[in-house]
Amino acid sequence: MSKKLHVAIVGATGAVGVEMIKTLEKRDFPVGQLTLLASARSAGKTLPFRGQEIIIKELRDDSFAGVDVALFSAGGDISRKYAALAVQAGAVVVDNSSAFRMEADVPLVVPEINGADVKKHKGIIANPNCTTAITLMALHPLHQEFRVKRIFAASYQAVSGTGAQAIAELRAQVHAIAAGQPVEKHVYPHQIAFNVLPHVDSFLETGYTKEEMKMQNEGRRIMHHPTFKASVTCVRVPVYRAHSVAVHAEFERPVSLTAAREVLAKAPGLDVVDNPSKCEYPLPLYAAERDNCQVGRLRLDCALDNGLAFWVAGDQLLKGAALNAVQIAELL
Numbered sequence: 297m298s299k300k301l302h303v304a305i306v307g308a309t310g311a312v313g314v315e316m317i318k319t320l321e322k323r324d325f326p327v328g329q330l331t332l333l334a335s336a337r338s339a340g341k342t343l344p345f346r347g348q349e350i351i352i353k354e355l356r357d358d359s360f361a362g363v364d365v366a367l368f369s370a371g372g373d374i375s376r377k378y379a380a381l382a383v384q385a386g387a388v389v390v391d392n393s394s395a396f397r398m399e400a401d402v403p404l405v406v407p408e409i410n411g412a413d414v415k416k417h418k419g420i421i422a423n424p425n426c427t428t429a430i431t432l433m434a435l436h437p438l439h440q441e442f443r444v445k446r447i448f449a450a451s452y453q454a455v456s457g458t459g460a461q462a463i464a465e466l467r468a469q470v471h472a473i474a475a476g477q478p479v480e481k482h483v484y485p486h487q488i489a490f491n492v493l494p495h496v497d498s499f500l501e502t503g504y505t506k507e508e509m510k511m512q513n514e515g516r517r518i519m520h521h522p523t524f525k526a527s528v529t530c531v532r533v534p535v536y537r538a539h540s541v542a543v544h545a546e547f548e549r550p551v552s553l554t555a556a557r558e559v560l561a562k563a564p565g566l567d568v569v570d571n572p573s574k575c576e577y578p579l580p581l582y583a584a585e586r587d588n589c590q591v592g593r594l595r596l597d598c599a600l601d602n603g604l605a606f607w608v609a610g611d612q613l614l615k616g617a618a619l620n621a622v623q624i625a626e627l628l
């Protein structure tokens with residue numbers, strides 16, 4: 297019988313944290329004890345797990361005594377401050393923030409792609425950026441067959457990626473507009489309802505955003521492909537949940553649609569939804585709350601050599617965050 301583990305979730309009340317709790321339950325993860333941690337604002341409130349209400353505690357330096365696995369999703373600053381304390385206390389940390397993703401001794405893992413990297417951990421394992429993880433679920437199987445050189449991509453990212461406050465902001469703006477009332481904005485620099493913002497994360501000197509460069513930087517580590525190039529425009533769209541990405545990929549080897557479909561049909565964690573004549577293609581509305589990502593709109597790219605264009609969608613709270621983190625914990 298497998299050992300029951302003491303699991304802690306840091307940021308348990310957040311958009312991802314709540315999904316982590318549900319994912320542990322759904323996948324029957326061997327939880328012996330569950331500790332839910334958040335800010336002082338949430339201390340004393342409860343969240344359900346396996347039919348019980350678990351009391352949320354305030355995150356403190358000594359929160360990790362006896363914890364085996366700590367799942368962090370409370371932002372980079374909290375991870376930088378508390379992950380080391382969790383490791384010192386004997387826990388293995390799976391971190392959903394970007395704090396450690398590029399550190400050489402921290403494996404950056406999508407279990408379907410580089411699950412074996414988990415073994416190299418020294419206490420912390422990083423969960424990739426959501427848009428990167430969802431894109432690689434389709435790109436990596438194609439890379440194994442055709443060797444990807446570079447991609448051009450544009451993302452259509454749901455507000456859930458920004459967190460619970462952003463979901464509430466979109467909802468409030470939609471209600472205000474429908475009622476003819478003035479729109480308030482707190483989370484994004486512009487109104488997100490009935491708008492699209494070509495701005496995710498902060499801008500770099502090159503003009504790209506940090507989010508846009510994660511595809512190349514994290515993609516190289518996850519695929520073990522140091523020369524992979526990605527030019528991406530990341531766009532926030534008024535969708536509650538699930539990201540979509542339009543990808544144009546150039547490969548070293550000749551690509552055929554038949555071979556690409558075969559490879560994608562066999563890929564773990566991915567469903568091919570590609571029947572344009574019946575208006576069937578991946579949609580964020582239907583990819584939401586599903587574990588598997590979806591790929592479709594497959595076509596030979598008319599502007600690239602050995603190129604394939606496709607559209608991939610996935611629940612950013614699940615494969616892009618909570619599910620991937622729990623899958624990593626399962627590998628441990």
Ligand code: A2P
Binds near residue numbers: 334370374459461
């Ligand atoms: P809280 O709900 O108590 O503010 P999201 O990404 O959806 O915005 O969620 C962020 C998560 O990080 C929430 O669970 C939030 O808890 C938690 N969090 C934010 N600041 C802190 C903090 N200073 N200490 C502990 N948890 C925090």
